[in-house]
Amino acid sequence: MELAQQLVNGLTLGSLYALIAVGYTVVYGIIQLINFAHGEIFMVGAFGALSTALLFFRSYVDEGQVLPFWALPVLILGAVAASVAIAVLMERIAYRPLRNAPRLAPLITAIGISVFLQEAVRLLYGKIPGFPDAKQKVPFPKIAVVSGDAWTPFGLTIQRSTIFTVGALVICAAGLFYFVSRTKTGRAMQAVSQDPDTARLMGINVDRIIVVAFVIGATLAAIAGIAQGLQVTNVNFKMGFLAGLKAFTAAVLGGIGNVWGAVLGGLTLGIVEALAIGFIPGTFGGSSWKDVWAFAILILVLVFRPQGLLGAKVVDRA
Amino acid sequence: MPQRSVVAVGASLLVASLALTGCGTRGGDDGGDTGGGSGDSKVAKIGVIAPLSGDLAALGKGIEHSVDLAIKQANESNAIPGWKLELAAEDDQATPDVGKNAATKLASDKEVVGVVGTLNSSVAQSVQPVLAAANITQVSPANTNPSLTQGADFATAPKRAYPTYFRTCTTDSIQGPFAARYLFEKAGIKEVATVHDKKTYGQGLVDAFTKEYTKLGGKVVSAQTINPDDDKYDAVISKIKPSNPKAVYYGGEFPQAGPFSQQMKAAGLNVPLMGGDGIFSGEYVKLAGSTATGDLATSVGAPTDQLESAKSFVSAYDAAKYSEPYEAYGAYAYDAANAIINALKTSLKDADSAEAARQATVQAMSSVSFDGVTGKVAFDEYGDTTSRVLTVYQVKDGAWAPVNTEEFK
Amino acid sequence: MSTNTALPDVLDDSDVSRRDRLREQHGAKAPLLALAGGVLLLVSGLLSWSYDDRILGDISIRFYPAGIQIYAMVLGLVAVVLGVLLRRRPGWLNPGRGLAAVGWGSLVFVVVALVTIARQAGGSININEGGWVALVGALLVFAAGFVAQRFELNVRTWPRLPGWAEILVIVVLMAVLLFTTAYTLGLDDSWTFVCLLVTLLSVAIALVGSGFGEYVGFVGGNNRRVLLLAAFLVAFLFPFTQDGSDANMSIATQILIFAATALGLNIVVGLAGLLDLGYIAFLGTGAYVGAMLSQSTFATIGWKPPFLVVMLCGMAVASTFGLIIGSPTLRVSGDYLAIVTLGFGEIFRLAMFNLDGTNGPDLTNGPNGIPAIPDLNFFGWDFGKVHTVAGIPLGRFSNYYFLLLLLIAFVILVFSRLNDSRIGRGWVAIREDERAAEAMGVNVFGLKLLAFAIGAALAGLAGTIKAHQDTSVTPDQYIFLESAFLLAAVVLGGMGTVAGVLVGATILKLLPEKLRDAADYRLLLFGLLLVIMMRFRPEGLVASKRRQLEFHEDDEELVQLAQTEHLEEAK
Helix, strand or coil, X not given: CHHHHHHXXXXXXXXXXXXXXXXXXXXXXXXXXXXXXXXXXXXXXXXXXXXXXXHHCHHHHHCCCCECCCHHHHHHHHHHHHHHHHHHHHHHHHHHHHCCCCCHHHHHHHHHHHHHHHHHHHHHHHHCXXXXXXXXXXXXCCECXXXXXXXXXXXXXXXXXXXXXXXXXXXXXXXXXXXHHHCHHHHHHHHHXXXXXHHHHCCCCHHHHHHHHHHHXXXXXXXXXXXXXXXXXXXXXXXXXXXXXXXXXXXXXHCCCCHHHHHHHHHHHHHHHHHHHHHCCHXXXXXXXXXXXXXXXXXXXXXXXXXXXXXXXXXXXX | CHHHXXXXXXXXXXHHHHHHHHHHCCCCCCCCCCCCCCCCCEEEEEEEEECCCCCCHHHHHHHHHHHHHHHHHHHHCCCCCCEEEEEEEEECCCCHHHHHHHHHHHHCCCCEEEEEECCCHHHHHHHHHHHHHCCCEEEECCCCCCHXXXXXXXCCCCCCCCCCEEECCCCHHHHHHHHHHHHHHHCCCCEEEEEECCCHHHHHHHHHHHHHHHHHCCEEEEEEECCCCCCCCXXXXXXXXXXXXXXXEEECCHHHHHHHHHHHHHCCCCCCEEECHHHCCHHHHHHHHHHHCXXXXXXXXXXXXXXHHHXXXXXXXXXXXXXXXXXXXXXXXXXXXXXXXXXXXXXXXXXXXXXXXXXXXHHHHCCCEEEECCEEEEECCCCCECCCEEEEEEEECCEEEEEEEEECC | CHHHHCCCCCCCCCCCCHHHHHHHHHHHHHHHHHHHHHHXXXXXXXXXXXCCCCCCCCCCCCCCCCCHHHHHHHHHHHXXXXXXXXXXXXXXXXXXXXXXXXXXXXHHHHHHHHHHHHHHHCCHHHECHHHHHHHHHHHHHHHHHHHCCCCCCCHHHCCCCCHHXXXXXXXXXXXXXXXXXXXXXXXXXXXXXXXXXXXXXXXXXXXXXXXXXXXHHHHHXXXXXXXXXXXXXXXXXXXXXXXXXXXXXXXXXXXXXXXXXXXXXXXXXXXXXXXXXXXHHHHHHHHHHHHHCCCCCCCCXXXXXXXXXXXXXXXXXXXXXXXXXXXXXHCCCHHHHHHHHHXXXXXXXXXXXXXXXXXXXXXXXXXXXXXXXXXXXXXXXXXXXXXXXCCEEECXXXXXXXXXXXXXXXXXXXXXXXXXXXXXXXXXXXXXXHHHHHHCCCCHHXXXXXXXXXXXXXXXXXXXXXXXXXXXXCHHHCCHHHHHHHHHHHHHHCCCCHXXXXXXXXXXXXXXXXXXXXXXXXXXXXXXXXXXXXXXXXXXXXXXXXXXXXXXXXXXXXXXXXXXXXXXXXX
């Protein structure tokens, strides 16, 4: 019974990781850039949803009431808008000028952006009239149907937010599959990731494709942001750092550059973490060591199977 | 000639601006020393070391304002004739490194005689030696780790660590057992689960709680820890839930405790969560949401609306219109500042300079005794407060309400 | 006056852009503009700037310059000198570029000063004539810098002075450095500090840009030993300028520890080209070893050896960790290596956080760390006590400062010896092209491991001292952000150079302490700074010419300079 429960917990966690991991993998697949600031895009998404709730459903939030279900799509739209805007700006201002620079430059830029976005939200969010101070955790509104009492079949506890997260992952994955394999832009993306120069010769606008990759990653991260907000009922400015790192681990685990790898890697990592909390005996078990196990897996995968579980790309980046 | 025109423009501008000066200056330069202290009253400073920025800024600002209030009142009533008190607040960003720099800065300011701070026990550890070396009295409103006053072996062989260190709050070794007795005797709960965040404060609290609770005959059915960086606790909650505790005792602070309570109840574990003064904050209720009703917290002193001195503190604080509320530690900070001011009354009386009075102030601290906001303020031989009155609060209608005030024996 | 309107022949005829045409037409006016602006700035220093005497120090008094009034005069003086030089056009200087820097600097400086006065006093009405004069002066200098012609430097015509005179130049420079540092650190007001910083920065850039920097480098190169000795002498004398106050010494010790660690990282990143995002763990290892083997009653290991042994242990343990963390380099490189090291760094922090007896063995007391570490005591010299030398009291941090100075001297020695050795060239070869290096017979894996081991050992050594200096060791001092700061110090200063890392470390540690008013915004600015640096000057503030070339391949002037430098070195 506890095993099943921890599996459910792991699945929830894993779906979240998977949604974020797709962003790392899509961008990496095209320009071989580890967008270290992607975790922050996830955080911005969560704050975007919160802001939307504060702007359009103020009366509910002030009285601590549950938002109606039809607020959910509005919140998703708000979150996606915020994330995509920041991601596109980031690409345009910070990454594009560095496209031919030595590899160290974009990585350090990414760290800089990550710190900058966290601090910007921490310091400036509360300065917008009507918005709460974001220096600490900010309560996230509840939404009818997706938050509320847990569902308990066979003595298991399944949160409604879990169902939302897993459902979101399934829908997003299906959408992504359709987009990548059936649409013209999607196929152009594949082409660019295989050979950008030839793709350019074929008349593909590589700059545009790169922006599309950032937009896809940001959209999924924004949805993950809402899922996280619903699960833990609060958001804070540093939620992106650890989640981003874990999601990156997931992306590498599955094989970076491969969208399905990201999904698989995310789910695997989530389940491993949950099982580590529940089932590693002795003093090295429990929640205190779960991050250590996650990082250990990351290192082992990178050292012994850098192409990841699905092995889409043989990586040799010097 | 273009050059010439440039020169002309420059020269005319120069002349014009000089002319302007001639017309528009202030009336006479009456010497530059107006900014300094006016002749007859000397200045002594009380420092504050607290997190004024970052995560815990809300608590730190409350401390700063409360000390400011105490200083203003002392100056108004001319508590120390011939001396003017000033506030010197330094940010420690809740990190030991920065805290140490702040302490060094205060220690090298010759006018500083006492310091109120710090908020975090970990910061206190690196601030203590710096202030002790300079003989500056330090009174913490919030450090609850017993080792700060009684040394590493506080349980077996207590030994005063730094003669300059005092505190106005009680230690974990009192608050934990107080909560244990309440749960076991008053609330009749015989089975609890404990959770802590592994930090000095939380772990100390849970350790002291567990000891007393099992001594009374209660049973700790599950003991877990969380990682304070985490946002999600469902894995931990899943481990607690099968053991069916009747309450959860949480050692830690509100940023984690609030969401923990919320997630615990959402997962179907509908039992009250109890914690120490670290969760006794309005923010806790906000983060824990509507399901927080019934959660418990202990805090030092009687409730502020029952003591005369406390009521006047609250109204004075409101009247001063500070931008942040006094929060959980404002009252202790106010008492801490007043303890220093009381000591200064004896030590500064015949002192030539603030620096010369440092040693005397430390000595005068041991005889300080007055009725403060949180009850009687006096210090024992280790520098701990002698006040042992504690109150249990419970969340009712979205706010903390006192349910039981008692002296711990 | 029309004599110098003749067209200079230095312009490149291939691409005469609008700016170049502007220079061509009006370049001749630049010296006069600079002179006029400089004089105005000089005069402004003698005038009152503000109606209110509490802002930016007291700048309301006439004919008795203080604070920013002096800075304005310094800027003015530099502008005048450059203006005169521009007119005389010596072959070995490029005053035009210097003027541009001074122009920008004065403009920013005056604007910051005026805005501060206006904001703090409530309106621009409170700005007195001095401020306006300075503004006009700054605008003139700015214009001069904008239109001034650039000359090509002819390195060969550098005048050679007799040996004693060159040494004198160095001594004077160092004395100025010591005085400026002491003065800068003495400032308490954030905005005055900003003004001073702008002044110093623009003067420095002006000197470097106009060729003085090259010249000093040239002189320094001729007298390398003297330069090093003088630098250390200045550093050694620094505590004596503090008049017994420990506030700045506390910051200085932190800068030194940070710089020593960053220099260790520089071996790994700057020389060997291996990106390490978890480097703070090595400093942490050293600190924890130092704490666990100290006399602290909280120490978890019973063995309490003398400090020299502790230092060796710290180095040994840290370099062992270095070898472990370095071992994946056999298989991974580039971005992946960065992530592996990041993972190791986090594992280190989490392990220190957890090893408290409940989760794993009790080694570190978990999040509470190991407090109450006593001060060092070398043969009766107690580091915790105040010692009076030559009538000047030297406090606790001064004592540690001297020890750390020795440490950093050692680190610099190790760094520069390695850099000049076969090993160092091997590292550079690996950094430039791993496969080629391997083909040439360089032991790639061995050298990579060595880089990690040596870098880690240096950081570990610094850590053991840090433990005693801080008196407590806790895991939250070793978070990822600290690693990012270290990397930023290396990148900001200039990869692979000693001076660069020292500059970077100083900037990153000093600024937040001095800008406490803006303490809340320091991380925001830090993030922004990283992005901007990578965009506009990725090679760092003090970059080696070779490194600079990697980032600006199409800059022909730079290629020439680098070649000349190379030739000089070869001689």
